Amino acid sequence: MDQDVPLIEIRNLVKHFGSVIALSGVSLNVNRGEVMCLLGDNGAGKSTLIKTLAGVHKPTSGDFLVEGKPVSFASPRDALDAGIATVYQDLAMIPLMSVTRNFFMGREPVKGIWPFRRVDFDYCDEVTREEMHRIGIDVRDPHQAVGTLSGGERQCVAIARAVYFGAKVLILDEPTSALGVAQTSMVLKYIHQVRQKGLGVIFITHNVRHAYAVGDRFTVLNRGKTLGTYAKSEIQIDELQNLMAGGKELQAVSAELGGMV
Amino acid sequence: MVNTTQPTADLSPAPTVKKIQDERLREVSFVTKIMRRPELGALAGLILVAIFFASTADPSMFTLAGIMNILSPAAQLGILAIAAALLMIGGEFDLSIGSMVAFTGLIFGAFITLSGWALLPAIAATLVIAAVLGGLNGQLVIRTRLPSFIVTLAFLFILRGLSLVGLKWATGGSTQMRGIGDQAGEGLIRELFSGNALEGAFAWLAANDLIGKFPNGTPTVTGVPVSIVWFAGFALLATWILLRTRAGNWIFAAGGDPNAARNSGVPVDRVKTALFMLTAAAAAVVAILTVLDAGSTDARRGFQKEFEAIIAAVIGGCLLTGGYGSAIGAFFGAIIFGMVSIGLTYTRFDSDWFQVFLGAMLLLAVLFNNFIRRKVTGER
Numbered sequence: 001m002d003q004d005v006p007l008i009e010i011r012n013l014v015k016h017f018g019s020v021i022a023l024s025g026v027s028l029n030v031n032r033g034e035v036m037c038l039l040g041d042n043g044a045g046k047s048t049l050i051k052t053l054a055g056v057h058k059p060t061s062g063d064f065l066v067e068g069k070p071v072s073f074a075s076p077r078d079a080l081d082a083g084i085a086t087v088y089q090d091l092a093m094i095p096l097m098s099v100t101r102n103f104f105m106g107r108e109p110v111k112g113i114w115p116f117r118r119v120d121f122d123y124c125d126e127v128t129r130e131e132m133h134r135i136g137i138d139v140r141d142p143h144q145a146v147g148t149l150s151g152g153e154r155q156c157v158a159i160a161r162a163v164y165f166g167a168k169v170l171i172l173d174e175p176t177s178a179l180g181v182a183q184t185s186m187v188l189k190y191i192h193q194v195r196q197k198g199l200g201v202i203f204i205t206h207n208v209r210h211a212y213a214v215g216d217r218f219t220v221l222n223r224g225k226t227l228g229t230y231a232k233s234e235i236q237i238d239e240l241q242n243l244m245a246g247g248k249e250l251q252a253v254s255a256e257l258g259g260m261v
Numbered sequence: 262m263v264n265t266t267q268p269t270a271d272l273s274p275a276p277t278v279k280k281i282q283d284e285r286l287r288e289v290s291f292v293t294k295i296m297r298r299p300e301l302g303a304l305a306g307l308i309l310v311a312i313f314f315a316s317t318a319d320p321s322m323f324t325l326a327g328i329m330n331i332l333s334p335a336a337q338l339g340i341l342a343i344a345a346a347l348l349m350i351g352g353e354f355d356l357s358i359g360s361m362v363a364f365t366g367l368i369f370g371a372f373i374t375l376s377g378w379a380l381l382p383a384i385a386a387t388l389v390i391a392a393v394l395g396g397l398n399g400q401l402v403i404r405t406r407l408p409s410f411i412v413t414l415a416f417l418f419i420l421r422g423l424s425l426v427g428l429k430w431a432t433g434g435s436t437q438m439r440g441i442g443d444q445a446g447e448g449l450i451r452e453l454f455s456g457n458a459l460e461g462a463f464a465w466l467a468a469n470d471l472i473g474k475f476p477n478g479t480p481t482v483t484g485v486p487v488s489i490v491w492f493a494g495f496a497l498l499a500t501w502i503l504l505r506t507r508a509g510n511w512i513f514a515a516g517g518d519p520n521a522a523r524n525s526g527v528p529v530d531r532v533k534t535a536l537f538m539l540t541a542a543a544a545a546v547v548a549i550l551t552v553l554d555a556g557s558t559d560a561r562r563g564f565q566k567e568f569e570a571i572i573a574a575v576i577g578g579c580l581l582t583g584g585y586g587s588a589i590g591a592f593f594g595a596i597i598f599g600m601v602s603i604g605l606t607y608t609r610f611d612s613d614w615f616q617v618f619l620g621a622m623l624l625l626a627v628l629f630n631n632f633i634r635r636k637v638t639g640e641r
Contacts, residue, residue, distance in 0.1 A: 077526055088524060094517035096584045096634070105514050106526035108507045118505040143297070 005068040006031050007169050007200040008053065008084070013062035015048055022048040024224040025062070030169060030200040035191060037211035038204045039244045040221035046204050049221065050171055053202070054086040055079030067168075083168035089177060092158035095147030100128045102146050103161050131160050135190055152183025156190050169200045176210045188214050208241045220244050296636060299578030300590030302629045306576060306622065307593045310600050318607035325472055325482045327607070329489070335599025336492035337547050339592055341566055342573035343499045344543035346591035348536045349574050350503070352516030352583030353402060353409040355395075355537060357416035358570060361544035362551070362563025363424040365391045369549055370438045370558045371431055373445050380450045388545050394420075395541025399534035417567065425560045442556025455553035457484025488550045492595070495543070499588035512536065517584030572619065573598055576626040580634060597622065 006029035015023040023045050030036045040046045051057045052064075055073030064071055066082050073079045079086070093102050100121065108119045128142040137153050146154060155175045162170055172191070176184045191214050195201055205211050211218060218235065220227040220243045227243055235243075295301060314322060321327050341358055348355055365387050372383035398416055402409040428436050445451060457463075460483055466472045467480030474480045503509040514522035515529045522529050544563065552558045575581065576597060577590025601619070605612040 076524065080526060086524070088521075092521060092524070094514055094521050094584065096517045096580075097513050101510055101513065105510060105522065108510055110507060117507075118501075119507055119510060121505070145297075 006065075007067060008202075009063070009065040009068075010053075011063040011065075013049070013052065013064065014060045015052055015057060016060045022224055023052070023059075026221065026224070026226050028219045028226060028229060030202055032200055033195055033198045034216045035195050035201045035203050035214050037215035037218045038202055038221060039206065039208065039211055039218055039240065041206060041244060043223075044221040045224040046221055047173075048224075050086060050173055050202075050204060053079070053084060053171060055084075080165075080167075083166065084171065085162035085165070085167035085169070086171040087155070087158045087162055087173065087175060089174045093146045093154045096145055098143045099132065099146055099149070099157065100124045100142040103128045103131070103142075103157065103164075107165060127164070131164055132157065135160050135193070136186075150183055151179050152186045155179070155187050159187075159190060159194065163194060163197070163199065167199065169202065170194060171202045171204070173204050174206070175203070176205060176207065184210060206244070208237055208244065212237045212240065296633065299585060299587040299630075299633070300593060301578070302626055302633065303577045303590040303593035303597065306626070307597050307600070310597050310604075314600065314604040314607065317610075318604055322604055322607040329482055329486065331599045331603045332489045332492075332596070333486050333599070334602060335595045336486070336488040337551060338566065338569055338573060338598055339492045339595030340488075340495055340543050340547050340550075341540075341570040342577070342591040342595045343495055343588050344540040345567075345570040346574035346577055346579050346586055346588055347499055347503065347512060348540045349571070349579045349581070350516045350583060350586040351512045351533055351536045352519065353399075353533055353536065354413060354571065355398060355540045356410065356413040356567045356571075357398065357420055358540055358544045359563040359566035359568075360417050360420035360424065361391060361394065361541050362548045362566060363558075363560055364394075364420040364427075364548075365541075365545040366548035366552045366558035366562045367424050367427050367431070367438065367560075369545075369552055370441045371427075373441050374438065375431060377444070380445050380448065380454075383445075384450065384454070384549055387549060388542050391541040391545035392538040395538040396534055398541070399537030402537070403530045403533060421560070424562075428558075428560050436561075437557055437559040439557040441552055441558065445553060451553065452487075454487060454549055456487060458487050458490045460484035488554070491546065491550065492592070496589055496592035503588050508532070508535075513584055515583075569598060572623050575630070576622060578626075578630055578633075580630060581627075585634060594626075 009029040011027045013023055013026045014021075026045070026049060028036065028038070038046060038049070048057065052059050055076045055078050058072065058074075066084070071078075071082060073082070076086070094105070097105070104119070104124050109123060110117050111120045112118055125142045132138075132142070135156050137149070137156060146157070149157065159170065159172070159175070175187050175191075179187065188210060191201060191203060195214075195216075203211065203215060212232075215232060217229055217231050218240055219229045220240070222244075230240070322331075341362075345355065345358065368390055369383055369387040372378045372386055373380070376383075378386070394416075398409075398413055401407070401412050405412070425436060428438055432438050442455075463472065463480045463482060463484050467474040467478070472480055472482065503512060511522070511527045511529075511532045514525070514527045515532045519529045547566075548558070548562065551562065573594035574586065574591045576594035577587060577592070579586030579590065598619075601622075602612075602615050605615055605618075
């Protein structure tokens with residue numbers, strides 16, 4: 001496969017829900033080994049955009065290319081099969097189920113012939129333990145419930161699962177927004193690792209600091225439109241913040257609060 | 262299927278770290294492992310109840326004949342309870358199973374007596390009709406997104422009413438339909454659904470003085486009632502499906518968090534529909550077993566069995582919110598039921614204490630389950 005073709009490219013993507021225009025012409029692309037941060041305030045259209053990329057919604061118009069080829073997804077399953085995996089903020093893991101069962105959920109390897117076909121849990125446990133160890137989570141027993149893991153660990157397991165099952169592009173929906181400082185850095189570190197493997201990552205956040213820490217390029221979304229895409233070298237963190245918030249008003253508040261927003 | 266040749270991260274573990282981890286793996290204590298099993302409460306409850314009756318009841322309760330007496334009602338309830346447990350783990354309820362027993366009993370009886378069908382097609386048709394009704398329940402719940410509690414509550418009354426109306430119509434005014442046993446005929450299929458199993462083995466045991474026998478040489482217990490065999494077989498099958506198969510993982514996932522399951526590619530709606538169909542079919546099996554056993558059916562068959570089945574499932578460790586529980590737990594739960602309902606007649610206590618006992622047991626089980634769940638998941 002040609003290394004220069006973007007993994008995902010969308011041009012002028014438009015999505016209407018009845019009379020509501022959720023996306024009015026969004027363009028962006030994601031390359032291999034790159035973290036593309038998608039920034040935008042609430043209501044900017046981030047969720048709609050992700051769901052369109054993940055196959056939940058069909059775009060009203062516009063081009064959607066995966067590795068140079070136009071695609072049209074009918075379901076999230078199609079997107080998964082095309083190598084686009086989405087990790088949702090809190091809809092990724094089932095707390096009452098074991099780490100292993102979660103890891104292989106929906107894609108359980110089976111052995112034996114029907115009607116004695118069963119899940120190969122020995123293999124699953126082994127893989128889970130190995131993968132958890134690789135990302136530095138100390139899972140003593142892969143049978144322990146996911147509920148016993150911390151929020152950061154859960155995000156990492158969800159990402160590891162997507163990577164293990166052959167994702168080429170990872171869409172991370174606010175993976176750090178509910179996490180503490182230590183856990184955030186754990187997730188950010190893991191995103192960095194995933195990038196080094198050559199995957200493309202779309203990192204959705206409204207936290208500019210988190211974005212700036214791992215992002216290569218930044219696309220700012222506002223009111224259903226892309227305000228622009230900037231490489232890290234082209235833009236400072238403050239500018240990014242202002243762009244995202246839509247400008248002036250925030251600066252005034254920021255000044256009032258001593259520049260800490 | 263599974264891609265095992267993923268590029269690996271550069272942080273490969275040092276061998277020493279692995280060794281430490283292996284040591285800690287062994288440290289996951291036996292106690293923790295036991296605590297993690299949802300059926301623990303039911304097993305403990307069963308032991309407590311057995312100890313209670315062993316010390317208060319007439320010793321004849323724990324003879325072979327007494328145990329069969331306990332297991333017979335437990336088996337009928339248990340088949341329902343195991344199905345209800347699977348459905349509950351899948352995140353839904355079915356309050357219509359008791360009425361379904363009456364309704365499918367009527368359908369089955371009508372096939373035999375009115376249509377004069379042979380046993381095999383009558384059983385097959387009854388199971389198919391039950392599965393279709395279960396599927397209808399499931400589709401209504403899934404498509405309307407209404408709680409299954411309400412949808413199946415409606416079916417509780419609809420099916421009970423239909424059973425009454427249908428019985429009166431079929432029999433010309435009576436709420437009981439007789440003569441099904443005589444019409445059904447004998448044969449292998451009949452043997453599968455009524456009478457005793459393992460009669461040869463019991464005769465042999467009696468002949469060798471291993472179990473009690475009458476002076477004429479026939480054993481006091483001639484065999485295991487087939488419903489008990491169905492009960493045990495269904496418990497084993499359901500446990501295997503739940504713990505070892507893909508379908509089992511999907512059931513847990515569908516009940517634990519349907520959205521997360523869908524996002525991971527689990528066909529949640531199909532799983533739930535199949536579970537509703539299974540529950541209804543289990544009710545039909547109980548109906549066929551009881552109708553062939555009694556030779557007749559009536560409109561009160563399966564009355565309040567839906568609640569007893571759900572209680573047995575909860576005692577067996579199922580969470581009302583879904584995603585957690587076990588089939589073997591429901592098996593134990595049903596045996597507790599049978600032991601208490603039959604056992605009280607072996608004691609000096611009024612057997613109406615049964616309901617008090619039942620409610621107390623349910624309350625205890627729910628409290629215990631809640632505690633265990635918090636322990637297991639570290640939930641705050």
